[in-house]
Amino acid sequence: xxxxxxxxxxxxAVGLFLALPGGQARAVRAGQIGLAASGVGLLAxxxxxxxxxxxxxxxxxxxxxxLFAAVRVITHPRPVYSALxxxxxxxxxxxxxxxxxxxxxxxxxxxxxxxxxxxTYVFVIMLAQQARPLVHDIRSHEPLLxxxxxxxxxxxxxxxxxxxxxxxxxxxxDLPAAGTVAxxxxxxxxxxxxxxxxxxxxxxxxxxGAIAIARRRxxxxxxxxxxx
Amino acid sequence: MTNQTIQRVEGxxxxxxxxxxxxxxxxxxxxxxxxxxxxxxxxxxxxPFWFPLLVMAAVLFLILNATAVCILAERKIAGFxxxxxxxxxxxxxxxxxxxxDGLKFLLKEDIIPRRVDKPLFLLAPCLALIVSLxxxxxxxxxxxxxxxxxxxxxxxxxxxxxxxxxILYVIAVGSLGVYGLVLAGYASNNKYSFYGxxxxxxxxxxxxxxxxxxxxxxxxxxxTLRLEEIVNQQAHSGVWYVFVHPLAFLLIVICLFxxxxxxxxxxxxxxxxxxxxxxxxxxxxxxxxxxxxxxxHMITGSAVAIALFLGGWxxxxxxxxxxDNTAWWAMLLKFGVYLLKVALFIGVMMWVRWTIPRFRFDxxxxxxxxxxxxxxxxxxxxxAVLTLFxxxxxxxxxxxVNVLVLLGVLWWAARSKQPMTGxxxxxxxxxxxxx
Amino acid sequence: MRDEDIIVLQEPKxxxxxxxxxxxxxxxxxxxxxxxxxxxxxxxxxxxYPEDTRQGRGELRIANYRGVHRLNKDAEGRVACVACFMxxxxxxxxxxxxxxxxxxxPDREKYPVKFEIDExxxxxxxxxxxxxxxxxxxxxxxxxxxxRTREEMIFDKEKLLQVFEETKHTKPRKDPPITDYGLTxxxxxxxxxxxVERKV
Numbered sequence: 070x071x072x073x074x075x076x077x078x079x080x081x082a083v084g085l086f087l088a089l090p091g092g093q094a095r096a097v098r099a100g101q102i103g104l105a106a107s108g109v110g111l112l113a114x115x116x117x118x119x120x121x122x123x124x125x126x127x128x129x130x131x132x133x134x135x136l137f138a139a140v141r142v143i144t145h146p147r148p149v150y151s152a153l154x155x156x157x158x159x160x161x162x163x164x165x166x167x168x169x170x171x172x173x174x175x176x177x178x179x180x181x182x183x184x185x186x187x188x189t190y191v192f193v194i195m196l197a198q199q200a201r202p203l204v205h206d207i208r209s210h211e212p213l214l215x216x217x218x219x220x221x222x223x224x225x226x227x228x229x230x231x232x233x234x235x236x237x238x239x240x241x242x243d244l245p246a247a248g249t250v251a252x253x254x255x256x257x258x259x260x261x262x263x264x265x266x267x268x269x270x271x272x273x274x275x276x277x278g279a280i281a282i283a284r285r286r287x288x289x290x291x292x293x294x295x296x297x
Numbered sequence: 298m299t300n301q302t303i304q305r306v307e308g309x310x311x312x313x314x315x316x317x318x319x320x321x322x323x324x325x326x327x328x329x330x331x332x333x334x335x336x337x338x339x340x341x342x343x344x345p346f347w348f349p350l351l352v353m354a355a356v357l358f359l360i361l362n363a364t365a366v367c368i369l370a371e372r373k374i375a376g377f378x379x380x381x382x383x384x385x386x387x388x389x390x391x392x393x394x395x396x397x398d399g400l401k402f403l404l405k406e407d408i409i410p411r412r413v414d415k416p417l418f419l420l421a422p423c424l425a426l427i428v429s430l431x432x433x434x435x436x437x438x439x440x441x442x443x444x445x446x447x448x449x450x451x452x453x454x455x456x457x458x459x460x461x462x463x464i465l466y467v468i469a470v471g472s473l474g475v476y477g478l479v480l481a482g483y484a485s486n487n488k489y490s491f492y493g494x495x496x497x498x499x500x501x502x503x504x505x506x507x508x509x510x511x512x513x514x515x516x517x518x519x520x521t522l523r524l525e526e527i528v529n530q531q532a533h534s535g536v537w538y539v540f541v542h543p544l545a546f547l548l549i550v551i552c553l554f555x556x557x558x559x560x561x562x563x564x565x566x567x568x569x570x571x572x573x574x575x576x577x578x579x580x581x582x583x584x585x586x587x588x589x590x591x592x593x594h595m596i597t598g599s600a601v602a603i604a605l606f607l608g609g610w611x612x613x614x615x616x617x618x619x620x621d622n623t624a625w626w627a628m629l630l631k632f633g634v635y636l637l638k639v640a641l642f643i644g645v646m647m648w649v650r651w652t653i654p655r656f657r658f659d660x661x662x663x664x665x666x667x668x669x670x671x672x673x674x675x676x677x678x679x680x681a682v683l684t685l686f687x688x689x690x691x692x693x694x695x696x697x698v699n700v701l702v703l704l705g706v707l708w709w710a711a712r713s714k715q716p717m718t719g720x721x722x723x724x725x726x727x728x729x730x731x732x
Numbered sequence: 733m734r735d736e737d738i739i740v741l742q743e744p745k746x747x748x749x750x751x752x753x754x755x756x757x758x759x760x761x762x763x764x765x766x767x768x769x770x771x772x773x774x775x776x777x778x779x780x781y782p783e784d785t786r787q788g789r790g791e792l793r794i795a796n797y798r799g800v801h802r803l804n805k806d807a808e809g810r811v812a813c814v815a816c817f818m819x820x821x822x823x824x825x826x827x828x829x830x831x832x833x834x835x836x837x838p839d840r841e842k843y844p845v846k847f848e849i850d851e852x853x854x855x856x857x858x859x860x861x862x863x864x865x866x867x868x869x870x871x872x873x874x875x876x877x878x879x880r881t882r883e884e885m886i887f888d889k890e891k892l893l894q895v896f897e898e899t900k901h902t903k904p905r906k907d908p909p910i911t912d913y914g915l916t917x918x919x920x921x922x923x924x925x926x927x928v929e930r931k932v
Contacts, residue, residue: 149417149483156476163469176465184472185502188479192498195483195491249461250522377768380777547754652764653757711748 071228073114078227081107082220089216090146091208108136128168135161146207148194152187159183173253313389343444348453356433359636364592365395371647378651402585410486410578417484422579422586425477429594432470434458436600437525439610439631440532443623452623455632456525463522464512467601468505471556475501477590478558478565478575485578493574496658497558497565503665504555504562510673511548514680515605518542518689524601528609532620534692537608541695544676544702546606548669553598553646555665557591560650564658599642603635607642610635675702792873794903798856799875801849801887802895804868804905811893812868815842819860819869827853828860847889851877867906872899 084103087096112129138158145151159182166175209215257265309315341347369384369391376383384391409418434457441452460466475498482494515538519527531537539546555562566574576587603609610631612619619627656664679698688694749755767773779786786792804812815832833845860869872895879885887895 153417153476153480156473172460172462173465176462176469179469180465180472184469184475184505188472188475188498188502191476191479191483192495195479195495250465374768377774378764380767380770380774382774382778382780648761648764648768649757652760706752707748710751 071231074227074231075224077107077110077114078220078224080110081223082216085140085144085219086212086216088140088144089209089212090144091212104140108133111136124168128165131161131164131168135165143209149191149198152190152194155190156183156187159187173250307387310388310393311386316389316392339444339446343447343451343453345453348442349455349457352438352455353433353457356436356438357430360430360433360593360596361589363596364589365399367592367595367643368398368588369394370644371650374644374647375651378648399585402582405581407581407583408578412486413578414484414486417480418578419583421477421481421484421575422583422590423477424480425474425590426586426593428470428474428477429590429597432467432597432601435460435463435466435524436597436604437528437609438635439628440525440528441623442625442628444625454525455628459523459525461523463524463527464516464601464605465522467524467597468509468512471598472501472505474556474594477587481579481587482565482575485575487578489571489573490575490577493565493567493571493577497575500555500558500562500564500661503662504552504669507548507665507669507673508552508556510670510677511542511545511552512605513677514542514545514673517677517680517684518695524604524609528604528611529620531608532611533617535611535613535615535617536692537606537611537614539606540614541692542606542676542680542699543696544672544699546602548673548676549602549606551669553602554649555661557594557598557646559591559595559646561653561655562661563650563655564661567655595643595646596639599639599646600635603638603642607638672702672706675705787873794873797873797875798858798871799873800851800871800877800895801854801860801892802870802872802899803847803889803892804870804896805893810837811843811847811889812866813844813847813864814840814866814868815844815847816865818863818865822859822863823854824857824859825853825855827851844889847892849887849892850885851887852882852885870903870905872903874899 080103084100084105084107087100088104089100090097112133135158138154138161141154142151142158145154159178163175163179166172166178310319341351372394373383373391375381384394387393387397409415437454437456439455441454443452447453458466478497478501479494482490482492482497485491515527516522518538518541519530521527527538554560558565564574565571566576568574571577576584579587608614610619612630612634619631676699679702680695683689683694683698688698779789806812814835815830817830817832820826820828820830827850829846829848829850830844831846832842835841835843837843856871858871861871864870874895877885
């Protein structure tokens with residue numbers, strides 16, 4: 070199993086490397102084929118896990134959409150489209166979370182990422198738009214290292230994950246209501262209260278820092294000063 | 298058709314009796330089919346999966362048609378406030394104006410300018426409409442219903458999706474609404490459209506904050522995010538949350554105006570400054586989709602506000618009449634009450650639109666960040682303290698807190714030297730801080 | 733500019749309620765509500781156009797309304813224009829096209845062989861009327877100007893003379909009709925035919 074996974078992930082990494090912007094058109098096409106093969110292979114390899122689940126088809130479909138969107142985020146030469154594919158990725162991920170009974174997390178993901186952060190991204194990208202595409206838009210930076218790092222990360226996670234025994238199938242009705250707002254809130258304010266407070270503190274510090282950076286100072290106009 | 302025929306038909310349709318007759322010819326057969334086919338779909342009505350789907354279809358049908366009626370209502374109200382008649386030529390009292398408008402939109406030339414970003418240009422209106430329509434899924438239109446042929450004690454819900462996250466779903470979907478506008482502005486390759494898109498982004502992000510804060514005030518009282526339970530609480534106790542949290546209601550209404558881009562917050566499409574804002578380059582049906590999206594958004598927004606503050610389907614405040622009644626006639630009554638409330642709410646939105654002039658952009662931002670966000674924070678803190686000390690047991694405690702906060706704001710306003718009406722302040726020349 | 737000339741205005745002090753901005757909004761909404769239900773005012777103000785016109789209400793100032801042009805005829809039924817090109821020179825929209833020919837009549841040198849006005853280009857400013865030395869071109873109170881093609885909207889000499897026939901009863905030709913460089917001493921005669929008395 071681990072060997073098969075390694076092959077699939079390596080295929081994906083090579084495909085991604087070829088598909089990244091800046092290469093030959095033929096290599097890009099080959100990379101896309103490799104990526105598609107890798108995605109389908111990954112799905113096929115994990116079907117054994119997925120099948121006992123109710124709604125596995127839907128899950129697999131959302132997962133494929135998420136994979137496709139994720140690849141397009143880094144391979145699309147135009148930043149606005151990248152940001153929009155990121156939105157698609159977020160939505161697909163939210164759908165996956167809903168499938169896993171984590172409705173609150175899904176809603177939070179959409180509100181925070183798609184609704185706020187990515188809107189700001191799109192805003193900034195549009196403001197900073199150039200007449201011609203820039204070098205860093207049409208050529209990816211350090212594609213080899215990036216793909217290698219991604220491959221290593223995914224590989225380690227996947228191998229670790231599949232080393233564990235296949236969990237028994239659980240009907241949806243019997244799943245613990247861990248994803249409900251009440252459950253998430255309770256665990257946030259009991260088990261993880263310190264972590265949450267720390268995160269809040271960190272955000273506050275970031276906020277103060279942002280204000281400090283963005284603060285405008287009165288301009289010292291040398292001409293005006295000369296007059297007085 | 299010759300001109301004379303057209304004129305004759307037009308003249309006939311301006312007779313109310315003819316209009317009623319045409320309406321009857323169109324609707325009576327449909328109603329007959331519905332009645333005669335009743336045994337066929339009886340089972341579907343009591344099915345917990347199919348019934349919400351039917352409700353969804355009915356509501357969607359209703360909303361899309363209501364949008365057309367809304368446009369007529371808007372033009373009528375605009376006319377009346379300005380001492381005019383509004384549209385009164387097509388059909389009796391202008392009632393067929395929506396039909397004429399729709400036909401015009403369908404038959405007009407659909408122009409895609411040459412240098413637009415075509416995929417995004419086509420995607421934007423669809424996105425705008427989809428986002429404003431999916432919000433309906435969690436609206437509890439008429440509570441539970443028990444059909445006479447069902448087993449005793451069982452009911453089906455008129456709510457399509459009974460989500461645990463209820464109101465969060467609405468917010469999540471609503472926060473995606475900005476993409477339609479931004480993409481339209483960007484894809485049009487037109488600087489005025491672009492400004493419209495930028496304004497929409499800044500405005501919607503800013504006004505989501507006070508919206509969320511005001512929501513939290515209510516959620517502290519309800520203790521649940523489920524819209525159906527929030528409505529149930531209000532219907533049973535008879536205390537609509539507008540009486541408990543009037544200031545939060547005010548905040549929500551203001552933010553609703555901003556989120557739906559209605560006057561006085563319609564800066565993204567400010568005709569006098571930006572030609573048409575984000576939809577300058579759109580024509581025919583794509584333009585109509587933006588129109589549809591705006592009105593559908595208004596209907597969703599007001600439906601949510603009504604569920605949260607105005608008792609949802611509860612017909613009267615301070616009684617629990619109909620609260621536990623699940624008969625089919627009660628369901629229809631509740632549905633009617635809900636729609637009536639939505640209609641009134643939208644009427645008020647139109648009334649405001651034709652009364653208040655548009656904000657300037659700096660006034661818009663100042664209102665959000667200097668007035669609404671602090672007020673929301675203050676309210677939320679006050680309600681949280683109240684909840685902590687068990688003050689939610691009597692409903693007027695929340696009202697008292699609101700009055701106190703209002704008095705505090707008045708006191709502060711009396712002391713403050715800064716103009717709050719948004720007059721232009723003198724800003725010293727500035728530079729951006731060292732990056 | 734001296735210092736005394738500068739008037740420093742103070743912003744009026746606002747009451748706390750005014751600072752909240754909301755009472756003012758409600759005030760405004762009451763005002764619009766009043767207008768919404770004032771049927772009487774609506775009936776007084778609005779003209780339901782095709783049925784109810786300004787002309788029908790007697791509100792149209794016929795003497796100085798600037799609608800469709802006409803070419804006047806003199807007392808003998810000839811076109812009054814002497815093809816001097818003053819109007820087409822004065823026209824800011826360049827919508828008047830004249831072709832002059834030698835006059836068949838002994839009392840003038842030229843007459844317009846062709847006289848066309850593009851009613852779609854015209855801005856109805858009335859400069860041609862002011863420029864005309866013989867009061868031949870005039871604007872009429874007729875404003876319902878429609879057509880199916882652009883060509884149809886270019887009025888030629890016949891059409892413009894036709895407009896005169898249609899409107900001469902509502903707006904008679906000016907009396908005296910002449911601005912004749914002092915030739916006739918401002919008497920009621922056409923410069924084109926100084927010996928004929930004009931019948932009004």
